[in-house]
Amino acid sequence: MSKVxxxxxxxxxxxxxxxxxxxxxxxxxxxxxxxxxxxxGEPPNRVLKTLMAEVDGKPVCVIVPSDREVSMKKLAAAFGGKSAQMMKPANAERSSGYKVGGISPFGQMRKVRTAIEETALAADYVYVNGGQRGLQIRLVPGDAKAALEATAAALVA
Structure with missing residues (x-):
């Protein structure tokens, strides 16, 4: 497995x-x-999952703890939209440039608006997908937010 x-x-x-x-x-x-x-060997709230969704038909990236589900109503509100839905896997792969199970919020093919669950920012460190299945990146959540120019919001149900 390549680590780059x-x-x-x-x-x-x-x-x-x-x-x-x-x-x-x-x-x-x-x-x-x-x-x-x-x-x-980490608690699920430290390992964040990266999901691709659409708000009012436009692609967005969503980062939430792996043990939580995204509230579509809260997701739409975070981006000032009316409706949100998860992206179909093939569309998520096409939009991000990564395979499902290996989608990272970093280095996507197209820059999309990104939101991160605000409670994740309280952790000393978190893990996010590194762009391959079986590869995780450990970093400070505030650094992830800054690098992605992400919106912090209450996103989970």
Whole structure:
């Protein structure tokens, strides 16, 4: 597995400190994020999942703890929209340039508006996907927010 991805390159270019952690990705896991948390020996609220969604038909990136679900109403409100829905997997892959299970908020093919669950910002560190299945990046959540120019909002149901 390569430990250099568009995500790690974007963080390096931005001058953001991070470390790389690998685990055995299970494509049959009920929840990829929860499986990653268990494999890393971390609580699920520290391992954030990256989801691609649409608000009023426009693509957005959403980062929430792996043990929580996104509230579509709260997501739409975070971007000043009326409605939100999850993106179909094929569209998420096309928009982000990453495979589902390996979607990182960093280094996506197209820059999209991003929101991060505000409670995640209280942690000393979090993990986000590094751009490959089985590759996680550990970093300070405030650094992730700054690098992504993300909106912090209450996003979970």
């Amino acid at each position: 991805t568009r995500a790690t390159q974007a963080l390096t270019k931005a001058g953001i400190a991070f470390s790389i952690h690998t685990y055995d990705y299970d494509p049959d896991a009920d929840s990829i994020g929860l499986q990653a948390a268990q494999a890393l």
